[in-house]
Amino acid sequence: MFAFVCITVCGSSLYFNRLRWSTIVVAVSCAIVPVLAIITTLGLSSLIGNRTNSLMLIMPFLIMGI
Incomplete structure (x- = not known):
């Protein structure tokens, strides 16, 4: 998730300059x-x-998914 968020935000920022x-x-x-x-x-x-x-033990996965 960490990599996805960083790549998506930085990639869209690069695309829109x-x-x-x-x-x-x-x-x-x-x-x-x-x-x-x-x-x-x-x-x-x-x-x-x-x-x-x-x-x-299940709640962290639900929180990260939301």
Whole structure:
């Protein structure tokens, strides 16, 4: 997903002659933010003592898909 987002955003920016440094930052941050959210959620759940169940293991794939 990370590579797809970066290649798609940078490729379309090159096609429309709008490639700037900020476009690359937006592409990278759009790919990293969901990963950080998933890691934070699993970490906080572990910190407060929630047991890991099958739903918790499936949710990261659903979040990344949306």
